[in-house]
Amino acid sequence: MSAQKFYTTYKEFLAKVFPDFKRVRKLPLSGGMSCPNLDGSNGKGGCSYCNNKSFSPVWDKASVSVQEQIAEFLPRIRRKYKDAGILAYFQPYTNTYAPVERLREIYEPAFASNEIAGVAIGTRPDCVPDDVLELLAYENSRKPVILELGLQTANEETLKVIGRGHSVSDFCEASSRAHAAGLLVSSHVILGLPGENFRDFERTAEVIRETKMSAVKIHPLHIVRGTRLAESFARKEFELLSFDDYCKAVARFIQIVGKDVAIERFSGEAQNETLIAPDWCGDRNQIVSKVEEILSTSL
Numbered sequence: 001m002s003a004q005k006f007y008t009t010y011k012e013f014l015a016k017v018f019p020d021f022k023r024v025r026k027l028p029l030s031g032g033m034s035c036p037n038l039d040g041s042n043g044k045g046g047c048s049y050c051n052n053k054s055f056s057p058v059w060d061k062a063s064v065s066v067q068e069q070i071a072e073f074l075p076r077i078r079r080k081y082k083d084a085g086i087l088a089y090f091q092p093y094t095n096t097y098a099p100v101e102r103l104r105e106i107y108e109p110a111f112a113s114n115e116i117a118g119v120a121i122g123t124r125p126d127c128v129p130d131d132v133l134e135l136l137a138y139e140n141s142r143k144p145v146i147l148e149l150g151l152q153t154a155n156e157e158t159l160k161v162i163g164r165g166h167s168v169s170d171f172c173e174a175s176s177r178a179h180a181a182g183l184l185v186s187s188h189v190i191l192g193l194p195g196e197n198f199r200d201f202e203r204t205a206e207v208i209r210e211t212k213m214s215a216v217k218i219h220p221l222h223i224v225r226g227t228r229l230a231e232s233f234a235r236k237e238f239e240l241l242s243f244d245d246y247c248k249a250v251a252r253f254i255q256i257v258g259k260d261v262a263i264e265r266f267s268g269e270a271q272n273e274t275l276i277a278p279d280w281c282g283d284r285n286q287i288v289s290k291v292e293e294i295l296s297t298s299l
């Protein structure tokens with residue numbers, strides 16, 4: 001049965017945003033910013049699962065200018081995908097965490113480049129003040145901007161326990177202001193956080209649907225080295241979802257968000273040397289096929 005029957009793929013979403021391109025590839029960039037949840041201005045030690053090294057290939061490029069990063073990485077993508085539209089992706093840490101004039105300078109090489117079709121910016125719900133949204137609304141008139149706002153879970157208690165440093169209502173309010181600024185907004189969530197159950201995952205899906213996200217990245221809770229959760233996991237303080245339970249949770253999530261929300265990811269992207277568990281989390285194809293099987297039998 002076709003995947004299109006059950007959900008909107010991220011490729012389909014990108015095809016609508018960038019109709020001039022048959023395919024779109026992301027170009028990860030570091031804007032050289034930190035995160036208010038790491039540097040002490042909002043929290044200390046960051047989110048309990050966070051190790052930027054585990055998911056961003058440019059986590060260590062803070063001191064390299066955006067222009068130099070584009071010059072270094074773009075040709076590598078072009079060698080493989082000559083005609084692809086390029087979506088510059090400010091990925092690691094919090095990419096709106098700087099005064100607005102500094103942000104303008106950081107983003108400019110991406111918006112000015114004829115090689116780049118659009119810009120995605122990953123950030124936190126408490127880091128998009130009005131002046132930043134005004135800047136992004138202007139940049140959005142130059143080329144499409146996709147603002148990625150992390151939610152992770154709609155359970156307030158879990159948000160406190162994992163040290164996110166923002167509430168569900170912060171997320172709802174930020175997404176509403178970003179939409180009012182004319183931006184496309186996407187999010188990411190984690191299924192299987194300690195203490196959560198199936199109903200929590202459903203509630204997270206409901207918030208993603210209610211806040212009209214364009215796309216969502218769904219990740220299983222996965223444990224990476226150098227995090228507080230890794231220590232807690234070693235002390236056996238919680239268990240991870242099994243492969244089957246995760247796939248059931250993703251299938252239910254998709255049923256709730258419906259086809260208005262594109263599914264950008266079905267699993268995590270931790271690099272092997274940092275991943276502790278689960279060992280199946282990198283097997284995207286297996287996850288997608290199991291989720292589609294569940295969806296096809298529950299119609």
Ligand code: SF4
Pocket residue numbers: 035036037038045046047050051052092093094124164
């Ligand atoms: S907001 Fe993002 S970068 Fe900051 S601590 Fe949490 S996961 Fe890490």
